[in-house]
């Protein structure tokens with residue numbers, strides 16, 4: 473995906489702003505769908521938790537590994553495309569790598585010992601684990617093709633947007649140590665989503681590039697509708 477960063481003629485500015493505003497509204501709509509699905513995964517219609525505490529912590533063990541994967545993915549993007557990015561973006565993504573690694577450790581620390589052992593075992597073959605990740609397999613060629621714009625739309629706008637919506641629900645689970653770590657994690661994920669939005673506002677200067685963001689947001693709504701609770 474190529475983004476023309478030249479300053480647009482004034483006649484196109486209103487159209488561009490309209491498309492970006494619409495794209496952000498659609499992303500909020502997608503987040504709302506994800507929030508609902510996550511809520512339905514954990515709670516019944518009466519607002520009671522459906523899962524046992526054991527099942528919740530097993531779910532969190534998978535999320536711990538996801539955190540590490542995202543840190544790895546953003547690091548890979550920086551490695552391949554950092555030289556094409558503006559300095560503020562390199563700094564923001566570098567901070568994200570550090571955050572995701574901290575999220576992994578925070579989550580591991582609240583897991584029961586048996587699950588910590590299981591996570592360590594799974595992480596011992598991380599290269600195999602990440603190579604089997606279907607979403608990552610579709611992203612690798614995009615990143616190695618130096619299409620950092622499309623990669624950021626996926627990682628920062630869609631994925632972080634979905635994560636921050638879903639984790640709002642997780643942060644509300646009535647288990648004290650989960651609430652404590654997700655207070656930190658949720659704040660960071662919202663900041664990571666904010667990096668994606670800032671990138672759009674700073675980079676998409678033409679109606680053509682704004683239109684590409686709109687397409688990404690429309691696809692995000694479809695994806696939110698078609699996914700299960702945490703399978704984007």
Ligand SMILES: [Fe+2]
Pocket residue numbers: 539542571572575657660661
């Ligand atoms: Fe994270």
Ligand SMILES: [Fe+2]
Pocket residue numbers: 542568572632635660661664
């Ligand atoms: Fe994140």
